[in-house]
Amino acid sequence: MSTGPAGPAGPAGPAGPAGPAGVRSLSALEDALLEEPGRADRWQVYGDWLQLRGDPRGALIAAHAQGDVQAAEGLLREHAEEFLGPFAPGAELASSVALGWGLGFWRRAVLCHHDGDDLDELVRRVLEHPSARFLEQLVVRSGDEEPASVGRLPLRSAIEALLQRGPLPSLRAVALGDRPEGHSSDVPVGELGGLWSIAPRLERLEVSGRAILLTRFSERLRWLALHTAGLPRATLVGLGRARLPALQHLDLCLGAAVYGGTCTDVDLARLLAGDGLHSLRWLGLRNSELLDELPTLLAAGPLLQRLEVLDLSHGILTDAGACELIEWWRRFAHLEQL
Numbered sequence: 616m617s618t619g620p621a622g623p624a625g626p627a628g629p630a631g632p633a634g635p636a637g638v639r640s641l642s643a644l645e646d647a648l649l650e651e652p653g654r655a656d657r658w659q660v661y662g663d664w665l666q667l668r669g670d671p672r673g674a675l676i677a678a679h680a681q682g683d684v685q686a687a688e689g690l691l692r693e694h695a696e697e698f699l700g701p702f703a704p705g706a707e708l709a710s711s712v713a714l715g716w717g718l719g720f721w722r723r724a725v726l727c728h729h730d731g732d733d734l735d736e737l738v739r740r741v742l743e744h745p746s747a748r749f750l751e752q753l754v755v756r757s758g759d760e761e762p763a764s765v766g767r768l769p770l771r772s773a774i775e776a777l778l779q780r781g782p783l784p785s786l787r788a789v790a791l792g793d794r795p796e797g798h799s800s801d802v803p804v805g806e807l808g809g810l811w812s813i814a815p816r817l818e819r820l821e822v823s824g825r826a827i828l829l830t831r832f833s834e835r836l837r838w839l840a841l842h843t844a845g846l847p848r849a850t851l852v853g854l855g856r857a858r859l860p861a862l863q864h865l866d867l868c869l870g871a872a873v874y875g876g877t878c879t880d881v882d883l884a885r886l887l888a889g890d891g892l893h894s895l896r897w898l899g900l901r902n903s904e905l906l907d908e909l910p911t912l913l914a915a916g917p918l919l920q921r922l923e924v925l926d927l928s929h930g931i932l933t934d935a936g937a938c939e940l941i942e943w944w945r946r947f948a949h950l951e952q953l
Contacts, residue, residue: 641664644661645661645748648661648749649749649784649816652751652785658676658680658719659677659680662676662677662680662718662719671690671693671694671697672698672719672720674686674690675687675690675694675698675719678690679716679717679718680718698746700744701740702741708737711737712724712725712727712737714746717749718749720746720747720749720750721744721746721747721750722749722751722752723752723753723754724741724747724750724752724754725754725756726738726741726753726754726755726756727756728756728770728773733769733772734755734757734770734773735772735773735776737773738755738773738776738777738780739776739780741753742777742780743780748785749785750783750785751785751788752787752788752789752790753788753789753790754789754790755773755774755789755790755792756792756793757769757770757773757792757802757824768802768803770791770792770802770803770804770824771804773791774791774804774805774807777789777813778809778812778813781813783813784814784815785816786814786816786817787816787819788820789810789814789817789819789820789821790820791804791807791821791822791823792822792823792842793823801825801844801874802823802824802825803825804822804824804826804828804843805827805828806829807822807827807828807829808828808829808830809831811831811832811833811835815833816835817833817835817836818835818836818837818861819837819838819839820836820838820839820840821838821840822842822843823842824842825844825845825874825875826843826875827841827846827847828847828849828850829841829853830849830850830852831853832853832854832857834858834859834861835861836861837861837863837864838862838864839864839866840865840867840899841866841867842866843868843874843875843876844868844870844874844875844876844902845869845870845871845872845873845874845875845876845877846868846869846870846875846877846878847875847876847877847878848877848878848879848882851869851878852885854886855885855886855888856885856891858890859891859892859894859895860891860893860894862894862895863894863895863897864895864896864897865892865898865899866898866899866901866926867899867900867901868899868901868902868903868929869900869901869902869904869905870903870904871902871904872904879905880908883905883908883909884915884916886918887913887916887919888916888917888918889916889917889918892918892921893921895921895922896921896922896924897923897924897926898918898925898926899925899927899928900925900926900930901926901927901928901930902928902929902930903927903931904930904931905930906927906930906931906932906936907931907932907933907936907939908936909927909930909936910936910939910940910942910943910947911939911943913925913943913947914943919946919947920946920949922950923950923951923952924950924951924952925952925953927953
């Protein structure tokens with residue numbers, strides 16, 4: 616585990632020492648940190664305020680800000696129960712979570728499912744910990760889950776726990792599921808549209824599994840990857856209708872009908888018109904049974920000319936599709952990578 620800032624302190628009560636000059640309230644300062652987490656000057660003020668209140672997290676923020684690894688590690692040992700709780704070295708859940716610190720708080724948490732673990736309970740305990748107050752990246756791995764042999768699906772249960780957790784205003788990146796080497800995960804995922812209700816600043820989403828249903832999106836989204844053996848039509852239709860002005864990277868595994876891939880060339884045509892994707896520069900339409908149709912669909916829409924990278928790998932391309940690609944090659948000549 617790398618040393619670094621720990622989780623946020625609890626809300627300040629009305630009583631206590633006055634804060635640093637020019638700061639209206641602790642909650643106002645926390646709101647400003649959520650909006651602009653890179654402002655080092657605000658973190659210094661926040662750390663000073665916590666130290667005035669006798670909170671050791673203020674000293675941890677200062678140690679991290681100064682790059683004083685020895686002081687940070689000493690504070691983490693001395694206040695392990697407060698800063699880490701059940702995730703401290705040697706504690707009950709230490710082997711299930713990898714934590715990355717930044718200015719007194721957890722900034723990244725990677726949760727791994729092991730036999731006997733309740734992945735949903737692990738999600739709850741991480742997110743409710745004070746050190747997760749400014750968590751920016753959450754990774755939930757399902758491990759070797761075998762959906763056909765278990766009555767309770769750890770990844771889906773973990774997703775439900777995440778969606779039920781309540782506001783996570785600092786969260787900017789989420790990765791769900793595993794990508795087994797050489798093939799797509801068959802772990803059920805289900806509906807994910809509620810993510811932006813609890814994490815309004817979410818900008819990056821990566822999901823691996825089966826039955827990925829995502830029909831609601833946020834205009835903040837910059838990076839989206841859906842790795843599956845079969846993408847449901849409802850998800851592709853939702854993307855085609857969405858206005859995503861910030862989206863730069865879109866990686867879709869369309870998959871096969873036998874695995875639940877129900878997308879059609881009509882759905883793809885709407886997406887490739889690019890009406891809501893004006894910033895898109897990297898597009899993956901991979902693992903597709905529709906690869907023969909893609910050259911013509913891409914060439915017919917304005918989106919292709921905005922792209923820098925196009926990934927059509929792992930699809931089924933026949934001689935007819937290759938001929939289509941050759942016929943339209945001039946439309947693809949500007950790409951940096953194909």
